[in-house]
Amino acid sequence: MISRPVLNRCLVAALLCLSTAAPAQTPPKGAYEPQVGQHGKDVIWVPTPQALVDRMLGLGKVTPQDVLVDLGSGDGRTVITAAKRGTQALGIEYNPDMVELSRRNAEKAGVTGKAEFKRADLFETDFSHATVVTMFLLPDINIRLRPKILDMKPGTRIVSNSFTMGEWKWDDSVGASAEEGCTSYCTAYLWIVPAKVAGNWTTPQGTLQIEQEFQMFSGTLTVNGRPSKLINTKLGGDRISFSAGGATYTGRVNGDRIEGSVKSGATTSPWSASRAPKS
Secondary structure (H helix, E strand, C coil): CCCEEEEEEHHEEEECCHHHHCCCCCCCCCCCCCCCCEEEECCCCCCHHHHHHHHHHHHHCCCCCCCEEEEEECCCCCHHHHHCCCCCCEEEEECHHHHHHHHHHHHHHHCCEEEEEECCCCCCCCCCCCCEEECCCHHHHHHHHHHHCCCCCCCCCEEEEEECEEEEECCCECCCCHHHHCCCCCCEEEEECCCCCCCEEEECEEEEEEEEEECCEEEEEECEEEEEEEEEEECCCEEEEEEECEEEEEEEECCCEEEEEEEECCEEEEEEEEEECCC
């Protein structure tokens, strides 16, 4: 794994190209002007190219019905872009100058009613209300945030610029091209927060035992005393499906309860399971 200091140096060096790719704009006299590569509390500031911002919001399927939280929101461009799409969006940023800059940018864009910025430590902030979380942080920061993210509501979409979540494999990814104005850090990754399904479940027909690692799971379904290995397993948010014993099971997870249906041959019937209390 690349060390954080090395990553910082790589970010600064590679993004010198980004800082010179577009013509410089003269800020109002006395206004705060962030510099690419400047140090913050946990990371250095590097702006996400607008082309990738657009792709990130597309990857997360962001709609006006969502609530988006951008962790380390910088100059506010992701929040403002989401707000322009009608999404209620909040930026969490530790640098107070960046927060004020973001608010001015939101005002210029005419989205102050949808875009909010808060000066806060992202590790001490409750963002559990979000349906979409965006970020451009270092790998070690992502890992530190991972337990908090995994406790969010199943189905929450997490979109990260360039950096991943360790052994938690992403569900999808997208890139922006040089033709679109993106020359460095041009890949975004998507994770869907999975429901917690590990444990022993009881069904009207028998028992279901599940072992889980993020959105991947395996296990055994026992019906009428006959165990069958789970195959074709899939967990997307609170939606679960698998096959066992020649039948296909689908359902929605709601805490310690699964409600759905089972199809065997041409017959489809209701199916449910309840998680047994931990001993």
